[in-house]
């Protein structure tokens with residue numbers, strides 16, 4: 001049965017960020033067993049370790065309460081700005097940043113990235129690095145032409161966004177519009193580093209089911225180009241394990257790096 005679209009108000013009201021982390025990012029979680037998380041971490045590591053993407057400010061769009069997307073980038077940017085529409089997500093993320101007891105345990109994810117970097121034992125330093133680099137948590141709405149309204153920030157050197165637009169948008173048109181909106185936050189010549197899942201229509205958080213627009217690789221690539229980017233890398237990993245199909249029906253994970261053109265055609 002087709003699922004009704006769940007938009008930003010559903011996220012504000014019904015999205016439980018801690019339940020989301022528990023069902024997706026624990027060792028049994030759907031995004032872990034399905035291969036998504038390690039695929040993103042490896043790709044983020046190689047992307048940032050190449051040294052080509054670095055700078056002053058990085059903005060992450062639709063952060064949720066996640067920190068995995070910062071683990072490599074935090075070594076290459078002076079400041080990371082996290083953002084989300086949901087106040088509860090920002091509060092949960094802030095709790096982790098402030099080391100409040102009982103927050104989600106990201107240590108196995110952090111150790112995995114430290115191992116990629118050559119020293120698994122440095123994971124506590126890595127957590128501290130994330131805590132000092134993520135300096136701001138901002139309300140954001142990708143459906144607005146300035147997603148950070150009422151703030152107007154200088155354009156960033158890099159944008160990250162994982163699993164957000166496909167959750168926030170009702171159809172391909174609104175996806176393209178949201179992509180243009182977030183692109184306004186990026187400097188010409190800056191990089192968009194993004195990832196998500198292909199072929200997914202839904203995912204569960206507690207008892208609530210959230211909709212996704214079903215993304216396919218060809219559409220994604222053309223949407224990115226139409227938004228004024230040159231795609232530098234688009235990698236796809238088929239889902240490696242189907243045990244958590246009741247949580248989410250994704251078929252593959254994608255990781256994409258694109259550069260915003262300096263002159264838009």
Ligand SMILES: C[S@@+](CC[C@H](N)C(=O)[O-])C[C@H]1O[C@@H](n2cnc3c(N)ncnc32)[C@H](O)[C@@H]1O
Pocket residue numbers: 007008011012015061062063064065066083084085086089140141142143161162163164165167168
């Ligand atoms: C599937 S979660 C992904 C969270 C995180 N990026 C991750 O990879 O775990 C989707 C996120 O998009 C956020 N979101 C939904 N609609 C939004 C909107 N209109 N503007 C900004 N964020 C939105 C939700 O609050 C939620 O945190």
